[in-house]
Amino acid sequence: xxxxxxxxxxxxxxxxxxxxxxxxxxxxxxxxxxxxxxxxxxxxxxxxxxxxxxxxxxxxxxxxxxxxxxxxxxxxxxxxxxxxxxxxxxxxxxxxxxxxxxxxxxxxxxxxxxxxxxxxxxxxxxxxxxxxxxxxxxxxxxxxxxxxxxxxxxxxxxxxxxxxxxxxxxxxxxxxxxxxxxxxxxxxxxxxxxxxxxxxxxxxxxxxxxxxxxxxxxxxxxxxxxxxxxxxxxxxxxxxxxxxxxxxxxxxxxxxxxxxxxxxxxxxxxxxxxxxxxxxxxxxxxxxxxxxxxxxxxxxxxxxxxxxxxxxxxxxxxxxxxxxxxxxxxxxxxxxxxxxxxxxxxxxxxxxxxxxxxxxxxxxxxxxxxxxx
Amino acid sequence: xxxxxxxxxxxxxxxxxxxxxxxxxxxxxxxxxxxxxxxxxxxxxxxxxxxxxxxxxxxxxxxxxxxxxxxxxxxxxxxxxxxxxxxxxxxxxxxxxxxxxxxxxxxxxxxxxxxxxxxxxxxxxxxxxxxxxxxxxxxxxxx
Numbered sequence: 001x002x003x004x005x006x007x008x009x010x011x012x013x014x015x016x017x018x019x020x021x022x023x024x025x026x027x028x029x030x031x032x033x034x035x036x037x038x039x040x041x042x043x044x045x046x047x048x049x050x051x052x053x054x055x056x057x058x059x060x061x062x063x064x065x066x067x068x069x070x071x072x073x074x075x076x077x078x079x080x081x082x083x084x085x086x087x088x089x090x091x092x093x094x095x096x097x098x099x100x101x102x103x104x105x106x107x108x109x110x111x112x113x114x115x116x117x118x119x120x121x122x123x124x125x126x127x128x129x130x131x132x133x134x135x136x137x138x139x140x141x142x143x144x145x146x147x148x149x150x151x152x153x154x155x156x157x158x159x160x161x162x163x164x165x166x167x168x169x170x171x172x173x174x175x176x177x178x179x180x181x182x183x184x185x186x187x188x189x190x191x192x193x194x195x196x197x198x199x200x201x202x203x204x205x206x207x208x209x210x211x212x213x214x215x216x217x218x219x220x221x222x223x224x225x226x227x228x229x230x231x232x233x234x235x236x237x238x239x240x241x242x243x244x245x246x247x248x249x250x251x252x253x254x255x256x257x258x259x260x261x262x263x264x265x266x267x268x269x270x271x272x273x274x275x276x277x278x279x280x281x282x283x284x285x286x287x288x289x290x291x292x293x294x295x296x297x298x299x300x301x302x303x304x305x306x307x308x309x310x311x312x313x314x315x316x317x318x319x320x321x322x323x324x325x326x327x328x329x330x331x332x333x334x335x336x337x338x339x340x341x342x343x344x345x346x347x348x349x350x351x352x353x354x355x356x357x358x359x360x361x362x363x364x365x366x367x368x369x370x371x372x373x
Numbered sequence: 374x375x376x377x378x379x380x381x382x383x384x385x386x387x388x389x390x391x392x393x394x395x396x397x398x399x400x401x402x403x404x405x406x407x408x409x410x411x412x413x414x415x416x417x418x419x420x421x422x423x424x425x426x427x428x429x430x431x432x433x434x435x436x437x438x439x440x441x442x443x444x445x446x447x448x449x450x451x452x453x454x455x456x457x458x459x460x461x462x463x464x465x466x467x468x469x470x471x472x473x474x475x476x477x478x479x480x481x482x483x484x485x486x487x488x489x490x491x492x493x494x495x496x497x498x499x500x501x502x503x504x505x506x507x508x509x510x511x512x513x514x515x516x
Contacts (some may be wrong), residue, residue: 233470233472236471237471237472238471238472238473239471239473239509239510239513240509241472242471242473243513243515243516247515268425287434288434288511288512288513288514289512289514290514291514291516292514292515292516295516296516297515297516298432298516299425299428299429299432299516302428302432302467302471303424303425303428305467306424306425306428306463306464306467307424307425309463309467310463334470335467335470335471338466338467338469338470339463339466339467339470342462342463342466343459356459356463357456357459357460357463358456359459360452360455360456360458360459361455362445362446362455364458365458365459365462368458368461368462368465368480369458369480369481369482370479370480370481370482370494
């Protein structure tokens with residue numbers, strides 16, 4: 001795949017409306033049979049992913065909503081977990097949701113053959129609790145912040161996200177660097193090319209202004225990210241500090257349940273393997289003097305780091321779901337940047353890249369072996 | 374532990390059935406001397422070791438964890454130890470990133486004929502852990 005090419009589309013009314021028109025047109029031409037897209041619930045205080053089959057419902061669709069109640073990858077995976085089906089479905093999501101979908105495809109949890117993944121430039125997501133305290137105000141604040149590229153009110157991990165315009169799916173809708181009343185449609189795969197071809201959109205326009213703006217923002221955010229991780233490391237480094245960070249954990253496992261890439265139907269930490277007869281607990285209490293209940297707080301958190309950090313996309317869903325406001329997502333983003341860096345891997349970057357733990361090279365990582373070898 | 378007693382670490386060793394366990398056995402039958410600090414667990418392949426085993430052991434208060442398998446290229450299952458190496462790198466990185474004494478973890482390749490090497494690794498690793506002292510997780514109640 002060469003450098004992605006794109007087209008400039010003029011937006012007749014709002015960008016949002018034009019994107020929906022684009023999807024509607026694609027459905028008219030039979031490119032897609034259905035579309036997965038966020039929709040505002042009737043009460044107006046929440047957004048949900050819906051699989052739209054009836055085009056008349058498109059008027060209520062809401063691309064890039066201010067909050068992320070359900071991570072989009074979970075929606076896609078629910079539809080295609082048991083096989084690809086015979087319908088062509090498009091999903092319009094944030095880049096981190098697309099990346100999580102790609103991770104799930106590698107983990108065998110979704111089938112992307114008949115799926116088209118469409119990402120959009122993402123301005124960030126409001127923390128759910130902030131939004132729920134006053135949804136109308138939240139909507140306004142989000143629109144304002146998105147317009148000014150201001151991330152201060154977004155999730156902490158969104159503020160340090162350097163992949164907010166990352167192209168991982170088939171098509172990308174770019175709004176950064178676009179002239180007034182226009183947006184970019186950029187193809188990132190053969191599937192994307194074919195779709196735009198069918199829609200009569202030729203990929204000949206100059207999209208350098210988008211590339212330049214994205215590069216600019218990502219570089220700035222990457223600097224911020226590195227600094228934030230460094231600060232966080234000095235704050236939680238060492239067993240004592242780590243214990244302090246997780247002291248308030250109530251063992252609800254919400255972070256695991258909302259995580260898009262934590263796909264196991266039965267988590268080890270919910271299984272009988274971590275339930276012991278009382279004699280065992282008594283023995284542990286005897287050797288330490290006392291043990292905490294519920295047990296295994298740090299074990300669970302470190303276990304999740306071991307099992308999932310290589311696929312973590314830093315979406316921040318875990319942190320939003322934490323009832324005691326532990327910065328789980330920030331800690332995870334710090335850990336996952338390091339572990340993924342170990343294998344030069346970026347979660348969700350490409351479907352072709354194998355998961356690091358199912359691949360190997362004969363000569364690598366010698367620094368991890370005993371120096372005697 | 375009384376003060377005048379020398380600290381003898383407790384080290385958990387995951388030894389692969391085909392190489393390292395046989396290597397440890399050879400060290401024994403060759404009457405090689407090494408410290409009584411090692412608690413061996415035989416696994417069919419070093420790649421059988423889930424990272425959780427090591428985290429659990431560490432949080433449970435074990436002073437060191439040795440993971441040993443066949444030399445790269447010699448795995449009984451052809452490529453198990455390559456996977457082990459990647460997994461171990463992941464574990465070690467996370468311990469490092471959390472500043473949690475990654476030195477308490479060791480990956481070593483010990484073949485079935487390397488009894489002396491097993492004794493050497495066991496001795497040196499024990500010495501290293503002795504210097505590090507007791508695992509601080511041992512007395513943490515709020516884990």
